[in-house]
Amino acid sequence: MPTPSSPLLPDERLAAGAARLATRYAGHFAPETVLGLLADSYTRLAERARIRTHLVVLAERLTAERLDALAHTQGLTSGPARVLFVCGQNAGRSQMAAALLAHRAGERVTVSSAGTHPAGEVAPHIAQAITEAGMDLADAYSKPLTEEVVQAADIVITMGCGDACPVMPGRRYLDWPVADPDGAPIAVVRDIRDAIDAIDAHINELLTQLAP
Numbered sequence: 001m002p003t004p005s006s007p008l009l010p011d012e013r014l015a016a017g018a019a020r021l022a023t024r025y026a027g028h029f030a031p032e033t034v035l036g037l038l039a040d041s042y043t044r045l046a047e048r049a050r051i052r053t054h055l056v057v058l059a060e061r062l063t064a065e066r067l068d069a070l071a072h073t074q075g076l077t078s079g080p081a082r083v084l085f086v087c088g089q090n091a092g093r094s095q096m097a098a099a100l101l102a103h104r105a106g107e108r109v110t111v112s113s114a115g116t117h118p119a120g121e122v123a124p125h126i127a128q129a130i131t132e133a134g135m136d137l138a139d140a141y142s143k144p145l146t147e148e149v150v151q152a153a154d155i156v157i158t159m160g161c162g163d164a165c166p167v168m169p170g171r172r173y174l175d176w177p178v179a180d181p182d183g184a185p186i187a188v189v190r191d192i193r194d195a196i197d198a199i200d201a202h203i204n205e206l207l208t209q210l211a212p
Helices: 014-024 031-048 055-073 093-108 124-132 147-152 186-197 200-210
Strands: 081-087 109-115 155-158 172-175
Touching: 014 031, 014 055, 031 055, 055 147, 081 093, 081 147, 093 109, 093 124, 093 186, 093 200, 124 186
Parallel strands: 081 109, 081 155, 155 172
Antiparallel strands: none
């Protein structure tokens, strides 16, 4: 495995994460594949990061999600159906929708979210609105949309990203037109949260279709 000084690593602190991921996915992916995705994940997150304190940790988390998706797509692992929520910044609507569906579905569905132009962080008032609903976004972070995660999704739900959302053959796409909470006061964010939660017909239909 490349040393910490390898030019493939934009930050030498990524070396420890690369070693952990290479061990975790041994037998599925070569260390070089892991390293390449980790370096790419770090670069993508760094482009829009406002605070870099946890950037190395987040890059490892994003890489793990991408590797899990890749393993699922290649038939190397099995698991529940996968739903991906996509909006522009992955700081509001898609984060709330993913939290709500994950809360309802539990282990029946693997839920993820991403943004076509991700913000540097999840908006504090979004986290507050979800916390008030009995859920937690403490570990959530705004992340870029990657090809692996789209390809692994059984259903992609777009929320205002328009033509920026990639279309992959074989995926089912739904569009949920929900107001953008960016910059809105907390009262409006609560209304948007409740509007997403109130799409019971969509959510119940999803859970029925995705049931094993």
